[in-house]
Amino acid sequence: MSERPLQHVSVWRLRFLLATRSLTIVAILVSAISTFARTWWIADLIANLRIQLILGLLAALICSVAAKNRKLTGVSALLMLWHTSWLWSAVAPVSQSHRGPELKVCTINVLTQNTEYDRIIECLKDANPDVIAVLELSSSLEEQLIRELGVSYPYRLTEPQDDGNFGIGLFSRLPFQSVGVFHLSANWRPSIQAEVQWNQQTIQLLAAHPVAPMNSRHFHGRNLDLKLLAERVQTLRVEHPATPLIVVGDLNLTPWSPLFHDFLAASELRSASQGRGLTPTWYRWPVFPFGLVLDHGFSTLELVCTGRTIHGDVGSDHRPVTFRFAERR
Numbered sequence: 001m002s003e004r005p006l007q008h009v010s011v012w013r014l015r016f017l018l019a020t021r022s023l024t025i026v027a028i029l030v031s032a033i034s035t036f037a038r039t040w041w042i043a044d045l046i047a048n049l050r051i052q053l054i055l056g057l058l059a060a061l062i063c064s065v066a067a068k069n070r071k072l073t074g075v076s077a078l079l080m081l082w083h084t085s086w087l088w089s090a091v092a093p094v095s096q097s098h099r100g101p102e103l104k105v106c107t108i109n110v111l112t113q114n115t116e117y118d119r120i121i122e123c124l125k126d127a128n129p130d131v132i133a134v135l136e137l138s139s140s141l142e143e144q145l146i147r148e149l150g151v152s153y154p155y156r157l158t159e160p161q162d163d164g165n166f167g168i169g170l171f172s173r174l175p176f177q178s179v180g181v182f183h184l185s186a187n188w189r190p191s192i193q194a195e196v197q198w199n200q201q202t203i204q205l206l207a208a209h210p211v212a213p214m215n216s217r218h219f220h221g222r223n224l225d226l227k228l229l230a231e232r233v234q235t236l237r238v239e240h241p242a243t244p245l246i247v248v249g250d251l252n253l254t255p256w257s258p259l260f261h262d263f264l265a266a267s268e269l270r271s272a273s274q275g276r277g278l279t280p281t282w283y284r285w286p287v288f289p290f291g292l293v294l295d296h297g298f299s300t301l302e303l304v305c306t307g308r309t310i311h312g313d314v315g316s317d318h319r320p321v322t323f324r325f326a327e328r329r
Contacts, residue, residue, distance in 0.1 A: 116315030
């Protein structure tokens with residue numbers, strides 16, 4: 001009478017073990033693919049999903065422990081450690097030694113078709129930054145921003161787009177010494193470069209929005225944009241070696257992509273997101289972990305990021321982000 005229940009348990013244990021083994025094999029394959037992130041767009045997408053991969057591996061680890069399979073447990077644990085090592089920049093301690101006042105720079109990807117202008121303007125007023133980089137700027141939002149914020153931010157340059165997602169604008173309460181539009185790898189994706197006067201010195205400020213790498217062509221386009229942006233930074237450093245420089249924008253990659261580290265190495269900039277945690281700035285669905293850290297700030301060594309604030313929902317898939325910079329002590 002007891003054989004059938006025992007056989008039933010054995011069958012389900014076998015199925016559980018097979019499912020655990022399959023989950024682990026998938027995790028191994030996906031992790032292996034991510035090592036090709038520099039050359040293959042699908043591998044790059046996977047590399048940007050390390051947090052989600054870690055959660056999947058945690059499930060595989062729990063299942064392998066429950067299945068009492070040491071080999072699968074060891075493999076899952078090792079893969080988790082490897083992916084987690086890429087997240088070190090998000091929690092690594094940063095130097096906060098600084099002096100003088102803070103410069104507040106906000107980058108906000110508003111989503112071109114977003115018409116919740118009141119939420120956008122309310123957020124910007126609450127954030128009260130010195131400089132605002134508006135990405136995916138439409139002509140109707142441009143008019144609304146000038147109407148509502150024009151007095152507070154009298155210095156501005158805008159390149160709106162109504163038939164694309166790469167409009168851009170720079171609004172500043174600090175005077176521009178110079179300002180202009182430049183293009184990286186495509187004329188339909190404008191970026192802005194400005195010199196602002198702050199704390200009795202000049203600050204170089206660049207705002208950019210490379211294309212999302214959702215296919216092979218856009219993957220290579222984004223990577224070329226990052227390469228050209230790093231080269232522009234280096235050129236400005238040669239021409240103005242004593243001038244601090246800040247870069248902000250939606251770069252369409254996370255800090256755990258090897259291409260992010262390549263950009264840091266090529267530009268010799270420091271990420272303002274270092275040590276600021278894992279909170280996403282873009283959401284596919286508005287709950288963790290269905291989001292990614294895509295909106296960034298960077299600076300040269302003359303400056304230190306003293307804080308980063310990720311603001312609330314303004315009707316876009318991105319969240320506005322305000323960075324605070326000060327002179328390094």
